[in-house]
Amino acid sequence: MAWISKNWAMTGIMKGLIVTLKHIFHIGNRPLVTVQYPYEKMKLAPRFRGRHSVDQDACIGCGICEVSCPNGTIRIVKYNGRWFPEFNLGMCLFCGLCVDACPMNAIKMNGGYELANYSRESLVYGPERILFKKEVNK
Amino acid sequence: MIANAYELVVYILSAIGIYDPINGFFQNYGMEYLLRIIIIVVEIVVLLVFVLLTVMFLSWLERKMFAWVQSRYGPMITGPHGLFQPIADGIKLVGKEDIIPAGADRWIFTLAPFIIFVPALLVFIPLPFGDSLIISDLRIGLLYIIAISALSPVSILLAGWASNNKYSLMGAMRAVAQDISYTIPLALAAIAVVLYVGSLSTVDIVRAQEGTWFDIIPRWFIFVQPLAFILFLIASIAEMGRIPFDFQESEQELVAGFYTEYSGMKFAMYFLGEYAHMFAVSGVIVTVFLGGWTGPVLPFIPVQITSLVYFIIKTYAVIFFAMWLRDTVPRMRIDQLLNLGWKIMIPLALLNLLVTSFLLTAGVV
Amino acid sequence: METDELLLNMGPVHPATHGVLRFKLRMDGEIIRDCEIVMGYLHRGTEKLGEMKTYLQFIPYTDRLDYLSAMPNNYAYVKAVEELADIEVPLRAEYIRVLTLELNRIINHLVFMGSLILDLGANTAIMWGFREREKALQLYEMLCGARMTFSYMRIGGVREDLPEGFIPKLNDFIKDMEKRIVDYEQLINGNEIFLLRMKNIGVINADEAINYGMTGPSLRGSGVNYDIRKLEPYSIYPDIDFKACVRKECDSYARYLVRMDEMKESLHILRQVADTMPAGDIITTQKYGIAPMTGAPSAVMTYFPRIFTPPVGEVYTRTEAPKGELGFYVVSDGTTKPYRVKIRSPSFCNLVALPKMIVGLKIPDLIAAFGTIDIVLGDVDR
Numbered sequence: 001m002a003w004i005s006k007n008w009a010m011t012g013i014m015k016g017l018i019v020t021l022k023h024i025f026h027i028g029n030r031p032l033v034t035v036q037y038p039y040e041k042m043k044l045a046p047r048f049r050g051r052h053s054v055d056q057d058a059c060i061g062c063g064i065c066e067v068s069c070p071n072g073t074i075r076i077v078k079y080n081g082r083w084f085p086e087f088n089l090g091m092c093l094f095c096g097l098c099v100d101a102c103p104m105n106a107i108k109m110n111g112g113y114e115l116a117n118y119s120r121e122s123l124v125y126g127p128e129r130i131l132f133k134k135e136v137n138k
Numbered sequence: 139m140i141a142n143a144y145e146l147v148v149y150i151l152s153a154i155g156i157y158d159p160i161n162g163f164f165q166n167y168g169m170e171y172l173l174r175i176i177i178i179v180v181e182i183v184v185l186l187v188f189v190l191l192t193v194m195f196l197s198w199l200e201r202k203m204f205a206w207v208q209s210r211y212g213p214m215i216t217g218p219h220g221l222f223q224p225i226a227d228g229i230k231l232v233g234k235e236d237i238i239p240a241g242a243d244r245w246i247f248t249l250a251p252f253i254i255f256v257p258a259l260l261v262f263i264p265l266p267f268g269d270s271l272i273i274s275d276l277r278i279g280l281l282y283i284i285a286i287s288a289l290s291p292v293s294i295l296l297a298g299w300a301s302n303n304k305y306s307l308m309g310a311m312r313a314v315a316q317d318i319s320y321t322i323p324l325a326l327a328a329i330a331v332v333l334y335v336g337s338l339s340t341v342d343i344v345r346a347q348e349g350t351w352f353d354i355i356p357r358w359f360i361f362v363q364p365l366a367f368i369l370f371l372i373a374s375i376a377e378m379g380r381i382p383f384d385f386q387e388s389e390q391e392l393v394a395g396f397y398t399e400y401s402g403m404k405f406a407m408y409f410l411g412e413y414a415h416m417f418a419v420s421g422v423i424v425t426v427f428l429g430g431w432t433g434p435v436l437p438f439i440p441v442q443i444t445s446l447v448y449f450i451i452k453t454y455a456v457i458f459f460a461m462w463l464r465d466t467v468p469r470m471r472i473d474q475l476l477n478l479g480w481k482i483m484i485p486l487a488l489l490n491l492l493v494t495s496f497l498l499t500a501g502v503v
Numbered sequence: 504m505e506t507d508e509l510l511l512n513m514g515p516v517h518p519a520t521h522g523v524l525r526f527k528l529r530m531d532g533e534i535i536r537d538c539e540i541v542m543g544y545l546h547r548g549t550e551k552l553g554e555m556k557t558y559l560q561f562i563p564y565t566d567r568l569d570y571l572s573a574m575p576n577n578y579a580y581v582k583a584v585e586e587l588a589d590i591e592v593p594l595r596a597e598y599i600r601v602l603t604l605e606l607n608r609i610i611n612h613l614v615f616m617g618s619l620i621l622d623l624g625a626n627t628a629i630m631w632g633f634r635e636r637e638k639a640l641q642l643y644e645m646l647c648g649a650r651m652t653f654s655y656m657r658i659g660g661v662r663e664d665l666p667e668g669f670i671p672k673l674n675d676f677i678k679d680m681e682k683r684i685v686d687y688e689q690l691i692n693g694n695e696i697f698l699l700r701m702k703n704i705g706v707i708n709a710d711e712a713i714n715y716g717m718t719g720p721s722l723r724g725s726g727v728n729y730d731i732r733k734l735e736p737y738s739i740y741p742d743i744d745f746k747a748c749v750r751k752e753c754d755s756y757a758r759y760l761v762r763m764d765e766m767k768e769s770l771h772i773l774r775q776v777a778d779t780m781p782a783g784d785i786i787t788t789q790k791y792g793i794a795p796m797t798g799a800p801s802a803v804m805t806y807f808p809r810i811f812t813p814p815v816g817e818v819y820t821r822t823e824a825p826k827g828e829l830g831f832y833v834v835s836d837g838t839t840k841p842y843r844v845k846i847r848s849p850s851f852c853n854l855v856a857l858p859k860m861i862v863g864l865k866i867p868d869l870i871a872a873f874g875t876i877d878i879v880l881g882d883v884d885r
Contacts, residue, residue, distance in 0.1 A: 018689070019466075024465075391866050393517060469623060472865070
């Protein structure tokens, strides 16, 4: 086998062994980078597109978000005498088109990525779960 | 001179002064063989517990080192730095459903995982853990070790055949082909050492490595027989079935090879068997080439304890190398592996044997 | 000795098929005599969905084609629509687009490297690849709020401007990557076993590769200098200094090296783009666009009309996605929805050349050759 006569010194493997050894003992800026997820969470960027929330005062229930949603996630429902969007997150693409389309800038997508649940029904986020009241700075 | 662990126990008991009364008690009933049996059973239980604990620790170490290489933490939650993770895994595996595929040969399928444990444990019998810490110093110790560890493909072939799965069968066939081609260079490399020592007994091999040259270099056979050591090491890693030679599993090609269909406790048996085998093979490498239990003698500490510590340190060094290698290199291809075995390692081993025997006959060494 | 042929089904669920792909292999022992690729397990009807959605609404679906490199998909579709409607894109938007595209090329090649080495049996490199990918994904998260399915491109520009502190973080990433690539090369490039597995495996010469319709790094590994960024320059690529990476060996190792070179080249492009980022609008204000809403709480958000009707016509545009030529054929009938969307995906066209490469070799070679073609099943089945 010609291969072994050329490669009997295995210099490539030696080099690789040195690199992995450096990683085992974290030599030269090769730290452990993972986080212990459920106990320790990473910081999210401010623009992170997570679960929706709707500004209670700004929303006018116009239904533009319903039309602009590519996947039919949004439905306008009546809640406390007014019309608000209801999000079926099981179908949501988290694309942010509803946020862009909202003429009143009422829809926000921030935080909330731990959305796993036991039933499909519980993925439907009605107004009672997504509305928030903006604090007015005076 | 204490020859083995049984005599060591007798010596300790006599030193405390309770051996004679106990022996006398059994002699009254004409059953002194019962005492021998009890002592031997205790020895074997201690060995089993030791091996199982080591195996658990090894599986933790493997995962931890693997994680460090990959810049991960690895298991951290169960116990300090995840030290009890193997126990948690064991409990989980015991609780899993034990699936036997419909087309499988039920008896062989169930039997195969237990067969793999037998050779992995029997190898420990003539393996000296320390000065006089040996179950039985067989006169054919090394031959016994090589013969017994060549038994493990039997279990793999049974498992692969009984699973009635094409991937399992291919994995099993590969394992057998690999084992046959690597046991030969393994044995040939060991024979060079045996010629040098003039005995197959593992204790004799270790005793021959005691002392130093020029008070610095230990008289280990790695320095006398470097080529044999490299061949033995490569063949041993192939015997362990680890990357770069893990063809019996070869996850990316054959799903999981011979244990594709196994689950639950049977899977755990294979898992434990693999690590027990790894520990045994590393121990053999240390015994044959790295001086076994030998090392500087310390004052005030019994030689049995220091020798055990030396042996374990050396064994872990070999295991560390095997794990380190696993984290670095990809898997070879099966035909390349067989080429390496038959076309390179066996001729080299024969050449090494020839040169060694020539030098021995000429009286050079 | 007489032997029977063995029919081996590899997949649809198999560790090395990168998803749900099935090979029907006719084996003689371990040697592959014939290979038939069965695909379609991940078919989602994306092209049909394109006819059902408005031009803007289809952008999130393009994310799901090649989910490892969503940005080039976004871009290819948006570029097609822009050509259809003849929309001018502001210079800053083009710079941001190229920045995201090249960042995505690096991400894609990192995953390629990791999964290839994993397929060959070495488990370390994949986590190294994912470690650096995570940093790039954090950049994306800063930029557009998503880590894989960006839907960041908009017709006529991009969705949001660069956030504060983005360029310094990008420069950190570039510096870090340069060091890490040295590590990868030390681990992989010289490794004798790796070379043994990759060299002269999966050979496909230039003519065959062209006949099979291979594109991208896989084709450039066969010695064909075919880079759409050079041949048919688009966006700001004419102004940027970079070279197309070509290797002549035609084997798996050449295809791997091309991608490693491309990663360095992409870093080079990123550095130039980050240094010369111009100021200006990030979305067109030409005829369809409306300027960002004044007084809106989040002024970074741009606004493009939901209802957008390009003139009647058809267009085919091609771009150099990380995996090869990504083309979108869009037909407009003057309504708010496209009449037809056809996607020419690089993974699909590259994959069909696989049987040519591996007949006569062994299963491990199939894995190695398959890994170097670098496919994503979402892109193959659409």
